[in-house]
Amino acid sequence: MKVSIQGVTKRFGSVVAADDVSFDIRDGELFFLLGPSGCGKTTVLRLIAGFYAPDAGDVLFDSKPVNDVPPNKRNTGMVFQNYALWPHMTVAENVAYGLDVRHVARDEKERRVRDALAIVRMGELADRSPTQLSGGQQQRVALARALVINPGILLLDEPLSNLDAKLRLETREEITRIHSETRQTMLYVTHDQKEALSMADRIGVMNAGRLVQVGTPHEIYRTPNSRFVADFIGEMNFIEGKVERVTEAEVVVATAYGLLVAQASSLRSTTDRKLEACATVTCGIRPEALTPTRGGGTVNLIHATVQRATYLGEIEHYTLTLPDGQPLRALETNPEAVRQPGEKLTLTVRPEDIILLTR
Amino acid sequence: MNPLRFTPASAAFFAFLAIFFGLFLFYPLGYMFKAAFWPAGGFTLESFRLFFTSPFQLECLRNSFALGIVVTALTTVITLPVAHWFSRYSFPGKTLLSGLLLLPMIMPPFVGAIGIKQVFARFGSLNLLLDKLGLVPVENGIDWFGSGGFWGVVILGVLSVYPIMFLNVTAAMANVDPTLREAAENLGARGWRLFRTITLPLVMPGYFAGAIIVFIFAFTDLGTPLLIGYNRVVSVQIFDKVVEVGTNPFAYTLVILVLLITFVLFLLSKWITGAKSYQMMARGNTAGAEMPAPPRLRWMIYGGTIGLILVSLLPHASVVVQSFASHWFMSILPDQMTTQFYGEVFRHPLTLSSIRNSLFFSSLSAFLDLVLGVIIAWLLTRRRVPGANLLDAIAMLPLALPGIVLAFGYVAGFNIPVNPKSPPSAWYQWLHDFVDPSANPTVLLVISYSVRRLPYIVRAAVAGLQQTSVTLEEASLNLGASPLRTMRKITLPLVMANLIAGTILTFSFAMLEVSDSLILAMKEAYFPITKGIYQLIGRVDPNAPSVACALGVLGMVLLAASLLIASRILGKRMGQLFRA
Numbered sequence: 030m031k032v033s034i035q036g037v038t039k040r041f042g043s044v045v046a047a048d049d050v051s052f053d054i055r056d057g058e059l060f061f062l063l064g065p066s067g068c069g070k071t072t073v074l075r076l077i078a079g080f081y082a083p084d085a086g087d088v089l090f091d092s093k094p095v096n097d098v099p100p101n102k103r104n105t106g107m108v109f110q111n112y113a114l115w116p117h118m119t120v121a122e123n124v125a126y127g128l129d130v131r132h133v134a135r136d137e138k139e140r141r142v143r144d145a146l147a148i149v150r151m152g153e154l155a156d157r158s159p160t161q162l163s164g165g166q167q168q169r170v171a172l173a174r175a176l177v178i179n180p181g182i183l184l185l186d187e188p189l190s191n192l193d194a195k196l197r198l199e200t201r202e203e204i205t206r207i208h209s210e211t212r213q214t215m216l217y218v219t220h221d222q223k224e225a226l227s228m229a230d231r232i233g234v235m236n237a238g239r240l241v242q243v244g245t246p247h248e249i250y251r252t253p254n255s256r257f258v259a260d261f262i263g264e265m266n267f268i269e270g271k272v273e274r275v276t277e278a279e280v281v282v283a284t285a286y287g288l289l290v291a292q293a294s295s296l297r298s299t300t301d302r303k304l305e306a307c308a309t310v311t312c313g314i315r316p317e318a319l320t321p322t323r324g325g326g327t328v329n330l331i332h333a334t335v336q337r338a339t340y341l342g343e344i345e346h347y348t349l350t351l352p353d354g355q356p357l358r359a360l361e362t363n364p365e366a367v368r369q370p371g372e373k374l375t376l377t378v379r380p381e382d383i384i385l386l387t388r
Numbered sequence: 389m390n391p392l393r394f395t396p397a398s399a400a401f402f403a404f405l406a407i408f409f410g411l412f413l414f415y416p417l418g419y420m421f422k423a424a425f426w427p428a429g430g431f432t433l434e435s436f437r438l439f440f441t442s443p444f445q446l447e448c449l450r451n452s453f454a455l456g457i458v459v460t461a462l463t464t465v466i467t468l469p470v471a472h473w474f475s476r477y478s479f480p481g482k483t484l485l486s487g488l489l490l491l492p493m494i495m496p497p498f499v500g501a502i503g504i505k506q507v508f509a510r511f512g513s514l515n516l517l518l519d520k521l522g523l524v525p526v527e528n529g530i531d532w533f534g535s536g537g538f539w540g541v542v543i544l545g546v547l548s549v550y551p552i553m554f555l556n557v558t559a560a561m562a563n564v565d566p567t568l569r570e571a572a573e574n575l576g577a578r579g580w581r582l583f584r585t586i587t588l589p590l591v592m593p594g595y596f597a598g599a600i601i602v603f604i605f606a607f608t609d610l611g612t613p614l615l616i617g618y619n620r621v622v623s624v625q626i627f628d629k630v631v632e633v634g635t636n637p638f639a640y641t642l643v644i645l646v647l648l649i650t651f652v653l654f655l656l657s658k659w660i661t662g663a664k665s666y667q668m669m670a671r672g673n674t675a676g677a678e679m680p681a682p683p684r685l686r687w688m689i690y691g692g693t694i695g696l697i698l699v700s701l702l703p704h705a706s707v708v709v710q711s712f713a714s715h716w717f718m719s720i721l722p723d724q725m726t727t728q729f730y731g732e733v734f735r736h737p738l739t740l741s742s743i744r745n746s747l748f749f750s751s752l753s754a755f756l757d758l759v760l761g762v763i764i765a766w767l768l769t770r771r772r773v774p775g776a777n778l779l780d781a782i783a784m785l786p787l788a789l790p791g792i793v794l795a796f797g798y799v800a801g802f803n804i805p806v807n808p809k810s811p812p813s814a815w816y817q818w819l820h821d822f823v824d825p826s827a828n829p830t831v832l833l834v835i836s837y838s839v840r841r842l843p844y845i846v847r848a849a850v851a852g853l854q855q856t857s858v859t860l861e862e863a864s865l866n867l868g869a870s871p872l873r874t875m876r877k878i879t880l881p882l883v884m885a886n887l888i889a890g891t892i893l894t895f896s897f898a899m900l901e902v903s904d905s906l907i908l909a910m911k912e913a914y915f916p917i918t919k920g921i922y923q924l925i926g927r928v929d930p931n932a933p934s935v936a937c938a939l940g941v942l943g944m945v946l947l948a949a950s951l952l953i954a955s956r957i958l959g960k961r962m963g964q965l966f967r968a
Contacts, residue, residue, distance in 0.1 A: 079865075080865075099865075101864075101867075101868050110859075127868055175867075
């Protein structure tokens with residue numbers, strides 16, 4: 030099922046939880062809403078489930094508005110953050126509940142419950158009480174319960190936030206596997222950028238009630254459209270500068286630390302093309318894009334002093350100080366030496382790794 | 389589902405509640421206000437002037453006040469140390485003892501008065517014993533009830549209501565985060581200073597919640613003064629005037645005065661509680677707050693608690709002895725023991741019908757309370773509808789409403805006289821037969837029991853719903869179940885324990901209800917147990933007190949069983965139900 034959110038606004042008192050939010054979730058897509066806590070992502074999810082009614086705008090299922098459809102008539106399957114398994118029913122009864130409501134015949138019901146529990150690998154524990162299950166097992170049952178009704182869309186509200194690190198990794202893979210097997214349309218809400226980058230077909234990034242950017246993980250990471258997105262997803266160094274000249278192939282920016290040359294194509298989705306000379310821009314450079322160099326070349330060289338180095342074997346993290354005292358973070362893969370504090374370093378960056386931001 | 393919008397279901401519930409409270413709470417109260425201030429159409433304070441210039445009426449008011457204050461003070465003194473022991477220390481037999489501490493609640497104090505009179509009366513067992521021991525000659529026997537029965541009423545009151553205070557204070561003490569105490573200890577405070585500066589201020593709201601219930605009980609108790617013969621109190625005065633309803637405006641003055649006094653005091657206690665209610669900022673784990681009692685303290689706890697239990701069960705014991713006594717007059721113990729009165733209870737038409745009536749009325753009222761309680765609690769916790777605060781306040785109002793006031797209001801407000809000479813219309817006749825308490829008190833008795841105990845079931849249901857995550861219901865809606873199905877399959881099963889316990893409690897209290905029963909049940913065929921006992925005592929038949937006591941013992945057994953079940957289900961949460 031395809032879901033459209035069109036200009037949806039939801040207020041709680043004076044707080045605008047969702048502010049003119051619009052996006053589409055395509056049929057069969059695993060769509061992520063990503064943002065810091067309190068950004069409104071859960072509100073959007075609950076608007077789709079029907080637990081809230083929008084103050085303005087429309088929620089459409091397969092192009093039909095569902096604003097007035099009560100939650101129990103929407104056929105969405107929701108996995109709650111606290112799983113919300115009913116303690117007075119067994120695992121199998123929990124999973125069968127939605128089928129009972131739908132008056133599914135007994136044989137078919139039993140088969141579907143069995144299948145759903147098999148998909149989440151919980152078949153053996155069907156007769157247990159949810160209170161006897163571990164967090165990860167409860168999570169799987171909640172998933173099976175939502176999946177078994179063949180929902181139009183599966184809604185996952187921070188489903189991994191109550192699991193420990195190892196289980197989180199396993200369950201991440203599990204959900205990805207289920208998605209690729211079933212091609213079930215899913216909306217997944219999280220504040221964990223790693224979950225979003227590793228699993229999503231597309232990501233919508235939210236901040237303070239607004240949807241800031243929508244794109245594939247690669248687009249969001251490589252070409253963030255704002256300082257917020259750049260900073261929230263991964264790490265980013267920001268260097269202020271002025272545009273010196275713009276050519277067909279490149280943009281040259283003058284900064285306090287020397288000239289930085291960026292690929293003109295990196296402008297495509299981030300700022301408008303017509304960057305004029307003397308315009309103020311921010312150059313965003315990811316720590317892993319900065320590599321120590323022995324010299325050579327004249328552009329895209331940054332000199333800095335090592336303040337602290339953290340050696341992790343396959344990589345080494347550096348916290349450096351620029352000549353004017355500003356901090357800079359860099360990362361070296363397969364480091365050849367352990368750097369000492371006070372050591373002077375020259376770092377280089379490829380033109381295609383510089384992200385130009387005008388806001 | 390917008391939580392701020394009225395759904396058809398919540399609108400229907402609201403309408404139902406509005407009609408119910410309007411008819412059975414505000415209408416009778418309003419009727420009495422009108423009769424007190426506008427007796428003949430025009431506003432007048434004449435009857436109040438008369439009241440305050442009558443030395444007799446003022447004496448009654450003073451006596452009632454004295455009862456309330458002395459009972460509350462004594463209850464406090466008795467309860468605080470016991471509550472302190474039970475919330476701070478663990479010791480063998482604690483569960484059993486805390487259960488036994490609640491035992492006095494199984495009998496209304498006026499029944500105890502029957503037995504107690506036998507022991508402490510002028511020619512009762514105690515004075516006869518003292519005479520026999522050669523200490524005090526029976527001719528100058530000690531007046532144990534003091535000042536015309538005042539102390540008798542006080543002692544019986546204290547012994548029967550201290551459990552409510554105990555439950556309140558222990559619950560409050562158990563809620564105090566132990567780390568708050570540990571922080572003070574860490575800074576050097578110990579013993580009395582620690583109790584005075586940390587524990588006591590934090591427990592205050594819980595104490596006031598219990599104290600106001602105790603005060604209102606003692607201030608308006610009807611049964612005990614009536615049986616002890618301490619008649620110069622407002623409750624007995626009101627009771628005496630029930631028969632004059634409609635002719636004597638003075639009765640309304642009295643009732644309104646009692647209502648205003650209890651209401652002002654209730655608001656005062658709410659205000660004190662509210663001003664001093666500290667939200668625990670960082671709630672640590674309250675488990676592990678109990679420590680084993682040191683041996684010497686342990687003996688003190690056993691001595692104090694068992695002593696209190698034994699003394700408080702004295703009325704019960706005397707009732708049991710009396711129920712077996714075939715001849716008990718001018719002797720320390722009965723001359724002969726017999727079980728014949730238990731047989732009589734089941735043969736005697738009055739006792740038999742009173743047991744049947746009590747069970748019927750109490751079951752109906754418990755069921756009505758269950759329905760009302762679930763609806764109100766659901767609206768309060770699951771729908772943030774406008775007027776929720778008002779609804780909460782109304783549901784808690786009966787705590788400040790003495791039984792005599794409500795019962796009197798029912799008698800006055802639902803008085804539907806029928807003139808035998810001119811036959812009324814069919815529906816008027818039906819209304820008279822069905823609602824007027826002088827014709828058939830069933831409806832009003834059931835409703836008065838329900839209204840008075842509604843706060844307890846609302847508390848129980850609200851607690852259950854608050855402990856149940858809303859997402860459990862949302863998950864059901866999400867999977868396609870209708871709100872009704874969700875309520876039936878998910879919500880109700882999850883709060884069932886609380887509901888059962890709350891229902892048992894309301895049932896028990898309906899069985900124990902004295903003032904409503906004494907006032908509203910006017911025909912013998914509709915007497916509940918309490919009124920049946922009262923009626924039997926008044927008979928000249930020498931065996932009547934014994935039959936009354938046998939009836940009382942049966943009531944006790946019934947209640948002990950139901951309270952035991954309720955406390956098993958609720959466990960430590962029982963105390964939360966008795967807060968104002």
